[in-house]
Amino acid sequence: MPERDDRRQFHHVRALMAGTREGMIAVAPDRTVRMINEPAAAMFEVTRNGCVGSSLDCLATPQLSAALDAAFADRVPVVMDCERNGRDYTCTVTPYEDGKAWGAIVTISDNSEILAVRRRSEAILTSTSDGIIIFDPNDRITFVNPAAERMLGRGIETLVGLVTDTWEVFGLSPDPEGTVRETGSQVREVRIQEPESRIVDVHVDPIVDDRQVYLGSVTTIRDVTVEREAMQMKNEFVSTVSHELRTPLTSIKGYIDLILDGEAGEINEIQQEFLSIVKENSDRLVDLINDMLDISRIESGRIVLKVQPLDIAERIAGAVNTFRAVLDQHGRDIKLDVSDNLPLAAGDPDRVGQVLINFISNAIKYSPEGGDIGVHASLEGKLVRVAISDEGIGIAAEDQARLFTKFYRVDSSLTREIGGTGLGLSICKSIIELLGGQVGVESEEGSGSTFWFTLPLASEKHVRTPALEGPLGSPGGRILVIDDSEDVANLIATYLSRRGYEVVKAFNADEAWEYAIELEPRVITLDVMVGEGAGFNLLRNLKADPRTADIPVVVLSIICDQGRSERCGATDYLEKPIDKKRLMSVIDSLVGSLDSPVVLVTDDDKNIVDLLSRTLKKRGYAVMAAYDGREAMAAIERTRPDAILLDLRMPVMDGYDVLEALKADPKTADIPVVIMSAYQIDQERANILSLASQLVGKPFDAEELVTHVESVMSESEQS
Ligand code: ADP
Numbered sequence: 025m026p027e028r029d030d031r032r033q034f035h036h037v038r039a040l041m042a043g044t045r046e047g048m049i050a051v052a053p054d055r056t057v058r059m060i061n062e063p064a065a066a067m068f069e070v071t072r073n074g075c076v077g078s079s080l081d082c083l084a085t086p087q088l089s090a091a092l093d094a095a096f097a098d099r100v101p102v103v104m105d106c107e108r109n110g111r112d113y114t115c116t117v118t119p120y121e122d123g124k125a126w127g128a129i130v131t132i133s134d135n136s137e138i139l140a141v142r143r144r145s146e147a148i149l150t151s152t153s154d155g156i157i158i159f160d161p162n163d164r165i166t167f168v169n170p171a172a173e174r175m176l177g178r179g180i181e182t183l184v185g186l187v188t189d190t191w192e193v194f195g196l197s198p199d200p201e202g203t204v205r206e207t208g209s210q211v212r213e214v215r216i217q218e219p220e221s222r223i224v225d226v227h228v229d230p231i232v233d234d235r236q237v238y239l240g241s242v243t244t245i246r247d248v249t250v251e252r253e254a255m256q257m258k259n260e261f262v263s264t265v266s267h268e269l270r271t272p273l274t275s276i277k278g279y280i281d282l283i284l285d286g287e288a289g290e291i292n293e294i295q296q297e298f299l300s301i302v303k304e305n306s307d308r309l310v311d312l313i314n315d316m317l318d319i320s321r322i323e324s325g326r327i328v329l330k331v332q333p334l335d336i337a338e339r340i341a342g343a344v345n346t347f348r349a350v351l352d353q354h355g356r357d358i359k360l361d362v363s364d365n366l367p368l369a370a371g372d373p374d375r376v377g378q379v380l381i382n383f384i385s386n387a388i389k390y391s392p393e394g395g396d397i398g399v400h401a402s403l404e405g406k407l408v409r410v411a412i413s414d415e416g417i418g419i420a421a422e423d424q425a426r427l428f429t430k431f432y433r434v435d436s437s438l439t440r441e442i443g444g445t446g447l448g449l450s451i452c453k454s455i456i457e458l459l460g461g462q463v464g465v466e467s468e469e470g471s472g473s474t475f476w477f478t479l480p481l482a483s484e485k486h487v488r489t490p491a492l493e494g495p496l497g498s499p500g501g502r503i504l505v506i507d508d509s510e511d512v513a514n515l516i517a518t519y520l521s522r523r524g525y526e527v528v529k530a531f532n533a534d535e536a537w538e539y540a541i542e543l544e545p546r547v548i549t550l551d552v553m554v555g556e557g558a559g560f561n562l563l564r565n566l567k568a569d570p571r572t573a574d575i576p577v578v579v580l581s582i583i584c585d586q587g588r589s590e591r592c593g594a595t596d597y598l599e600k601p602i603d604k605k606r607l608m609s610v611i612d613s614l615v616g617s618l619d620s621p622v623v624l625v626t627d628d629d630k631n632i633v634d635l636l637s638r639t640l641k642k643r644g645y646a647v648m649a650a651y652d653g654r655e656a657m658a659a660i661e662r663t664r665p666d667a668i669l670l671d672l673r674m675p676v677m678d679g680y681d682v683l684e685a686l687k688a689d690p691k692t693a694d695i696p697v698v699i700m701s702a703y704q705i706d707q708e709r710a711n712i713l714s715l716a717s718q719l720v721g722k723p724f725d726a727e728e729l730v731t732h733v734e735s736v737m738s739e740s741e742q743s
Contacts, residue, residue, distance in 0.1 A: 047113075047132030051092060053125030055079050064132055067113060080130075088115055088130070095119045095128055111136040155224075155245030158231075161238055163187050163203075175245055177219035190228045190243045204228045204241045213248075223249045259320040266313045266320075270582045273313070274601040275511040277306045281604065282518060310601055315447040319430065322454045329375060329458055332489075333368035333482035333651075335630075336376075336401050336408050343380035344399065347388065358384070359398040366401060369408040369479040370486050371459045376479065379452045383412040383475045386449075389442050391416025395472065404478065407461065411476040419467040427465060428453040452477070490624075490648045490659040494616020495641045501615055502526045504545035506536040506562070507580070508554045512600075516549060516580075519604055520611065533558040537565065540572050547614050548577045549607075551600075552589060560592050567593035576614045580607075617646030623733060624648045624665040626656040626682070627700070628674045636669060639726040640733070653677025657685065660692060667737050669729070670716075672701040680709045687715045696736035700724060 047064030155172030395415025552559030
């Protein structure tokens, strides 16, 4: 009976072996093949009959023989890959106990197809010139291609197996929003220093299969050094050309202005008319160059935005004012509709002004038949929204989408006639987006357009640093003008000497240094490009030498380097071509403030600040104006005032807090403070007020208040 059972089992096993697609071989303890199925025989190209009873070595596959030895020796299954006739097999040799001795079962599977697919995908990943890193769902690196190894300067062996985040591999902090699994794709531009300095675009994308199962992530690293360098070269080219154009234009514009102002003697009507045309066109050229420079700054990321709280109503009024003359000429007007009590927005006042002027100028330009122009400002959620509408030619829907791209102009006889660069709106969009807002247009062809933009509200972290303004009255004293262009130096000198200043000119850094030491000018104007960039060194040296450190330096420059100028110690910064009025007011207030006592006026009511500033300046004081406590603290940090006029109730940081902070700091504790308040005193904090020198109730008489300031100042001088 047991024999019959054995036989039956043997048949079962044979049937099993015959029925499977896997190769199977049963090996006896003496290494002879006991059974081999058809797939196995085919794989090793032997006949089953020729093989059974022979040693396993008859398969002529040394790795298999070795695996069998290992399995017998260690009595554990051994897995090995082998290749026969270009096909790939995986063999598993599993030992089993056969009576007292050990036999083995060999199973062989043909992986050729799967491996071919895998090889192909790996070959593709290996051959691409983009670097590729693959992570499994547990953030473990499973694959790194040679391009990635090369770019990172790290061997595959130092990367595969690491549990990490792509940004960490680049030495950066992870995305604050979360992992790729949480956030979806992430992109950054990364500068690699080692082994070679490169700029790369790094994309990290989640890998999700068709059943939405997350399989990990893939990081693609693309070398964009050449593109970025080309872009930078283009930007540098534009910027150099524009600068080269600006220097002669500064002279052209300046001298025409002088002639038109009658500074070169009387001119007749025709001369006046012709020169006006020259002036108009040189202004257009300046605008164009400014636009090109703006674009190149924006594209190269060199634009510097001074974000501070801004009163949008004030900006709108300022912008509308610049069009007053043009509007009056055509008997047109702009209707303002600005909500009361709009909160302060956050923005760069000059740049927001630039956007407003651009939108308003377009509204005028593109409504040649007249019609109403309106400026509307309101609060929308946490944004200030400004809309400029006209009843002009309007814009077709298909053009609207492309309007904010560079150089785009709607093609029509009118736009051709009006002329323009098509750069304005693209600059506006970039500026507003950099400030955290948005721009847009609503329009219908033939019935007018509304261009709008939004700005975020000012938060506590935006602090305006109030400027120092000198007293009213006649300026005078010696000014050193440093500029390597003789024409420009002469122009500035003409402006200044007509205003009563004595001017000394220096055309290079050495000369400038000598004059600064010897002649002790009150103010210096410096073109930082003097002597091919020696200007910044000169500025630093002037600020480092005790003999010249206190002389205020106004940087005049054709390049946008306000940040650098301020870091080097410049007191103020003006861009070329020089705006005569601005230059004069900067110089006047600097000269005026030099010997005058400085008073800081702090009140959130702009009218009160203006009134007090004017009264103080008339009496010969230099004034700084702050509209809340934080601005006051920022002002004091920059210039120590001789007295402070302080309102108690203010937004952001109130008068009590300012007073307390001042008295707690030994550097500011002795500055006399005059409190002005219309409100009831906060009894709980009344003790703080004892720190003030004087308390004045509102309403007050400005002149009277100034006498209070004078008395506290003389008291503090005596003590
Ligand atoms: P420019 O005015 O110098 O051409 P902009 O970038 O300011 O450049 O404007 C781009 C184009 O958008 C203009 O050429 C004009 O076709 C269109 N556009 C701008 N503002 C208006 C408007 N208020 N009404 C109609 N079309 C406008």
